[in-house]
Amino acid sequence: xxxxxxxxxxxxxxxxxxxxxxxxxxxxxxxxxxxxxxxxxxxxxxxxxxxxxxxxxxxxxxxxxxxxxxxxxxxxxxxxxxxxxxxxxxxxxxxxxxxxxxxxxxxxxxxxxxxxxxxxxxxxxxxxxxxxxxxxxxxxx
Amino acid sequence: xxxxxxxxxxxxxxxxxxxxxxxxxxxxxxxxxxxxxxxxxxxxxxxxxxxxxxxxxxxxxxxxxxxxxxxxxxxxxxxxxxxxxxxxxxxxxxxxxxxxxxxxxxxxxxxxxxxxxxxxxxxxxxxxxxxxxxxxxxxxxxxxxxxxxxxxxxxxxxxxxxxxxxxxxxxxxxxxxxxxxxxxxxxxxxxxxxxxxxxxxxxxxxxxxxxxxxxxxxxxxxxxxxxxxxxxxxxxxxxxxxxxxxxxxxxxxxxxxxxxxxxxxxxxxxxxxxxxxxxxxxxxxxxxxxxxxxxxxxxxxxxxxxxxxxxxxxxxxxxxxxxxxxxxxxxxxxxxxxxxxxxxxxxxxxxxxxxxxxxxxxxxxxxxxxxxxxxxxxxxxxxxxxxxxxxxxxxxxxxxxxxxxxxxxxxxxxxxxxxxxxxxxxxxxxxxxxxxxxxxxxxx
Numbered sequence: 001x002x003x004x005x006x007x008x009x010x011x012x013x014x015x016x017x018x019x020x021x022x023x024x025x026x027x028x029x030x031x032x033x034x035x036x037x038x039x040x041x042x043x044x045x046x047x048x049x050x051x052x053x054x055x056x057x058x059x060x061x062x063x064x065x066x067x068x069x070x071x072x073x074x075x076x077x078x079x080x081x082x083x084x085x086x087x088x089x090x091x092x093x094x095x096x097x098x099x100x101x102x103x104x105x106x107x108x109x110x111x112x113x114x115x116x117x118x119x120x121x122x123x124x125x126x127x128x129x130x131x132x133x134x135x136x137x138x139x140x141x
Numbered sequence: 142x143x144x145x146x147x148x149x150x151x152x153x154x155x156x157x158x159x160x161x162x163x164x165x166x167x168x169x170x171x172x173x174x175x176x177x178x179x180x181x182x183x184x185x186x187x188x189x190x191x192x193x194x195x196x197x198x199x200x201x202x203x204x205x206x207x208x209x210x211x212x213x214x215x216x217x218x219x220x221x222x223x224x225x226x227x228x229x230x231x232x233x234x235x236x237x238x239x240x241x242x243x244x245x246x247x248x249x250x251x252x253x254x255x256x257x258x259x260x261x262x263x264x265x266x267x268x269x270x271x272x273x274x275x276x277x278x279x280x281x282x283x284x285x286x287x288x289x290x291x292x293x294x295x296x297x298x299x300x301x302x303x304x305x306x307x308x309x310x311x312x313x314x315x316x317x318x319x320x321x322x323x324x325x326x327x328x329x330x331x332x333x334x335x336x337x338x339x340x341x342x343x344x345x346x347x348x349x350x351x352x353x354x355x356x357x358x359x360x361x362x363x364x365x366x367x368x369x370x371x372x373x374x375x376x377x378x379x380x381x382x383x384x385x386x387x388x389x390x391x392x393x394x395x396x397x398x399x400x401x402x403x404x405x406x407x408x409x410x411x412x413x414x415x416x417x418x419x420x421x422x423x424x425x426x427x428x429x430x431x432x433x434x435x436x437x438x439x440x441x442x443x444x445x446x447x448x449x450x451x452x453x454x455x456x457x458x459x460x461x462x463x464x465x466x467x468x469x470x471x472x473x474x475x476x477x478x479x480x481x482x483x484x485x486x487x488x489x490x491x492x493x494x495x496x497x498x499x500x501x502x503x504x505x506x507x508x509x510x511x512x513x514x515x516x517x518x519x520x521x522x523x524x525x526x527x528x529x530x531x532x533x534x535x536x537x538x539x540x541x542x543x544x545x546x547x548x549x550x551x552x553x554x555x556x557x558x559x560x561x562x563x564x565x566x567x568x569x570x571x572x573x574x575x576x577x578x579x580x581x582x583x584x585x
Contacts, residue, residue, distance in 0.1 A: 011247045012417075015243070105166060139250060
């Protein structure tokens with residue numbers, strides 16, 4: 001068998017990682033392991049976040065990273081945020097609900113986004129699902 | 142989707158009951174929206190935020206379909222799935238969709254081999270969720286006779302194997318390529334420990350579908366247990382060429398490749414490993430185990446002169462064994478295998494390097510300490526080696542190999558007969574079955 005044919009089963013995820021600046025409270029949340037995107041549509045994005053980091057009506061800047069390598073060494077938000085190698089989304093929190101003491105669910109209405117990036121993010125979510133679905137089917141057919 | 146399919150789905154979903162187990166408001170809303178778009182009546186859907194509440198609802202509701210987050214505040218989806226399978230063992234009118242953020246190949250391939258119908262990855266969009274939902278219900282809304290029989294067999298496999306076999310017999314006649322029916326038949330034979338019958342069923346299943354994963358996996362295990370190495374190798378090739386290779390299978394696959402003199406396979410697994418970004422601990426351990434198997438075989442062949450092993454091959458084996466000692470995270474047995482092989486090879490430089498790594502990783506491991514004394518025996522003066530071995534025995538580190546060193550070196554150094562006999566007696570008391578071997582050392 002040739003090496004090209006071999007793929008190893010890994011536990012690596014292909015998720016995006018997010019940190020954010022709360023422009024309303026002038027604070028940053030770098031706890032990327034506690035922030036998860038759970039839903040996206042044309043106008044909104046829903047995340048799970050630490051409850052103390054934001055409230056309804058707050059304006060957030062989300063920094064979305066393709067992997068966590070940069071975030072592992074990020075101790076504080078740089079003054080010049082353009083040095084972060086990531087995509088940026090801006091939005092206002094329309095819905096805020098507490099799931100438990102550690103987790104709040106927030107839905108942001110996106111107010112400023114690079115349309116091309118947002119479309120590619122939605123496409124990537126649907127493509128990832130398609131890939132998972134195909135792999136799933138491969139084991140059953 | 143054409144009008145006929147839409148009508149089928151509408152009819153299929155008309156009286157189906159749904160339970161959504163999802164703690165977030167947005168998730169619940171999105172799923173509700175998707176179900177409404179799929180013509181599911183609002184009154185037929187219930188929601189729960191926790192596992193406990195979901196289990197309560199299930200007792201009365203007996204939902205046909207469950208859409209459930211994998212991790213809930215009070216448990217996981219597993220208990221919910223288990224109850225659902227008990228309530229509805231026939232899955233044609235029922236299903237389970239799991240929401241999870243874990244899209245790793247490891248997780249997806251495990252889920253694909255479980256009884257859930259689909260894994261929907263977070264984050265999702267209403268479109269991606271609906272696409273998955275339709276993929277599940279469309280084939281169930283108009284199943285073939287074969288599928289109905291297969292599902293009936295699966296259902297009866299939980300409690301009535303004889304009846305399951307009757308359904309499978311019918312299923313085999315209902316489809317020109319009944320590979321799934323043959324696989325299930327094989328599983329029933331396996332549960333009866335009828336290995337030959339199971340083997341026959343899986344082989345027939347693969348005749349109709351040569352890359353059917355379930356049959357490949359079971360047949361590989363059967364060939365391994367029957368020591369049918371050439372056949373196991375053919376199956377292992379199909380598995381690794383068509384599916385991602387699970388690291389925990391690599392030592393078995395490596396063993397089969399080595400048994401068939403297909404040494405390059407191990408290098409290919411190693412190459413695939415090197416392509417993995419941040420491999421986890423288990424994967425490192427399994428790869429190092431396969432490299433140890435490779436090294437052991439090459440060195441053994443070289444020493445026995447039983448096959449054509451040239452210097453290039455031997456040098457590569459040394460290099461890979463050293464690499465195995467770097468990669469291996471926490472398996473002292475892998476180190477023990479490497480050191481044992483290296484001691485036999487007389488390559489003192491690499492033996493010492495590997496030994497040092499082993500000692501730093503497992504400073505208290507008894508096997509490694511014994512191997513250190515064995516490795517040192519080849520290089521130290523006889524008196525020093527004898528002292529090492531005697532000290533080891535005093536600290537309770539007793540093994541046949543250490544007694545062998547003591548006896549050999551005592552004779553070599555000309556110790557008095559009483560001292561030698563005392564050691565012989567002690568060794569024979571500790572390991573009575575090896576007494577003749579100890580005596581042989583003394584008699585020279």
